Amino acid sequence: MDKQQTAHIISHTHWDREWYLPYERHHLRLIRLVDSLLDTLEQNPGFRSFFFDGQTIIIEDYLQVRPENRERLERHIREGRxxxxxxxxxxxxFLTSPEANVRNLQIGHQDAGVYGEVSKIGYFPDTFGLTGQIPQLMVQAGITNAFFGRGVKPTGFNNTVSSDGYESSFSELVWEGPDGSKVLGILFANWYSNGNEIPAGAEEAKTFWERKLADARQYAATDQLLFMNGCDHQPLQTDLPEAIRTAEQLYPEISFVHSNFADYIKAVQHSLAGRSLSTVKGELRSQRTDGWGTLVNTASARVYLKQLNQRGQVLLEKVAEPLAVIAKLHGGEYPQHLLTYAWKTLLQNHPHDSICGCSVDEVHREMVTRFDKSRHTAEGIVADSMQAITSAVDTSGFATYGEAAIPLVVTNTSGWSRTGTVSVELDAARLYLREGHTLEENARRMKAVDLSGRVLVDEQGNEVPCTIQDLGLSFGYDLPDDRFRQPYSCRKVQLTFEAADVPALGLRAYAWVRPLAGAAGGRSGQGIAGSAAAGGAATNGAEPPAGAGASASLVHGGRILENETLRVEVMADGSFTLEHKPSGKVYRDLGVYENTGDIGNEYMYRQPAGEVPLTTRGLTADINIIEDAPYRASIEIVHEWEIPASADAVLEEEQRALVYYPERQAQRSTDKVLLKLRTVLRLERSGKGLEVKSYIHNTAKDHRLRMLFPADLAAASHRVDSMFELAERPNEPAPEWLNPSNAQHQQSFVDVAEEHAGLTVANLGLHEYEILRDSRNTIAVTLLRCVGEMGDWGWFPTPEAQCQGEHMAELLLIPHSGDAVASGAAAAAYQFQIPWTCAQAEVHTGTIPAVYSAVRWSGTAAAFSSLKMNEESGDLLLRWFNMTGQPCELKLETDLPATGFYTSNVLEAKVADIAAETGLLEQGGANALQLQLGGHEILTVGMRLD
Structure with missing residues (x-):
């Protein structure tokens, strides 16, 4: 009898490392699972294979406890079982950075390659929606498929599905990214557990297969039916071979195969020959649903985790890696082993149930420790790199100021030239304990150090306005490589100033000096030969530089901040207007706080029915100028706001009864608590945006706090930063959307624009926003969301998710003329993510000039993403992506001794030699390259060095 269909049964377990149990509780179950798997593979040849959930960390976790089983495990991997x-x-x-996704893929391939063949399966079984550039990421990694469970089908409570409304006609589809990359998409239409616990007994098997076969046929485009034999933390089904034999006897017309993903894909592709599938384009965010099961509000659960993650990601990919490259180019080390360790530690916080903040409290406590461990490692790498860099910077031009000159180096590791306010701590003097003085004498000498009369100068000798804070007597120590620790007493100061025109991926040197006798005006002494001027700012108390206006102050009238581009005026209730002078556009009612109840859970926000949001509109605020310097000014706005203390008692009753959150009837309590809000608005002299810092003292529960930014722009859609993409999304949800909230994910910023004006709202680790349907296109950014339960399949109280205590949120408002890309607003938003790195230096000659850039590039539509080194080849890898759908030119120049360039994929394997395609030009001693970047293309360029 010819077989009419094939049932592919794939054994697996979806392994959340931590979720409704702490990591170690899940870890114990993993050990038992893998022990059972190894025994079964060796004792039962009929059990053909097992899929390790697409993640290699399972191997690390197992061998941490069972190192003696490494050989057994490796043998089964190499045998393809x-x-x-x-x-x-x-x-x-959505909640992890583009580069973190790339490192995750790179490390997974590297670790899998040690044991055997890497499974080329784009595996996203339980990811809470999928970003639009995943097809391009997969194709560049040599993966032609994507298996996923969410994004294009209606999904409700407990993963129930409806029978219509699909964006694809079948579970098999073509998924196309914005650049045109295509992969075969396989939707787990019946979830990744539709073949779980298959009965071996005939009677139970008959009932099981009648339902399961019908479900699979309902969505399958071919005669190849997929059955996933496993689920979350699912123990191994050791009698599967017997269960398959039972199925074969019951259904002789169907071929039942203990299969694997590779064989299943081949069979599907063969069956699809000559047929076409539905094509789904771009992001998969379940927008064609009622909106209650998208899990999007995990973007705002435990916001503190997202903020820690943003800091950790940026420190690794945008600071530690590029600084390590610069250090390596000038005699330092590129510590790939430490970078990999730091990345792995950080990535352990990136599983969906971890970074999404939707686990029990113990899980997220351990995450904070991991964030700290990764950050401490990255900070050590940065410190070592900066020591190598400062030792190589030529600061000899400052020698003319005498022995008291203290050089410092400001590095800009963003992809664009940068001007902004920096702060650096310097040791004005040191006295090592080894010199034998008493501690009292050390303290006396350090306190007696004269700090008066010093000024800050750039490499040309131009005095730079700065604020000097005496931090007093301090203790420090060196940890030399060749001897015991060296403690010292020191007199420490903090300098705050505007660093002007610091080159991209480069640095600029300054020095804190005593002026030369007779020096006057904006110069004092000799500059460093061959260095460009940094802008010539005036000294403290001197006349302001040309173009700075009649006064160096940015403050006017007590409630107004103003520079050449922006004017900010604060109203009595703490809201403010923001005028963008080049376009003439004035944005009003910005910075109002909104507060609502939240009777949902860590997964989804649910406002109490009929509740009217509370706002600070009309609530009198205490307003003060707290900073007035030539380079920056700040206004403080303080609110003391009474809000409901929590939800009422009905909420816990409904939680215990497992009432589905859209159906809950709880309201907010009539008891009140004080919500203390301190908002600081900061405007820099050369700033194109207004920095907003919100300090929140939270004593309330079961609520959400947002800040509102009405755009008042005529736009039906907006753009939002996502993974290697500025995704365009409609302001109005799909007709199927019933959820009153239309909150969505963002990475670095969201932008609303019309033809001649636009408003970009950038953030640090605030991943949830909503474009309100209020006729003003208000951008609402969630600052804090507080709930008391995990949610999902049971009742799991999470009191720490109420986020009591102190919090701080940071944003940058960037008004612009028209398009965010062409205007530079997008680039400014990306720069906002990246901290300045500064370090003290000494006076000496060096191989790095006082103004330096490792590489130079230009291309308006291109966004720079990373600079790192490949440990094996020593090649530099630089990555950009096109922020638009139109091709653009990218010009790359470098003075480094490059012997050639090539395009690379995201796994850092060479694709093609660029010189053979575009020609390598010699221009003024520098290598110059002209490249074409396709619409939405992710481009990685390799640079071979001597």
């Missing part, structure tokens, strides 16, 4: 990779962990793609 255990499939591993391609990821290190199964991440949430």
């Amino acid at each position: 255990i499939y591993i990779g391609p990821w290190y962990i199964l991440q949430d793609a």
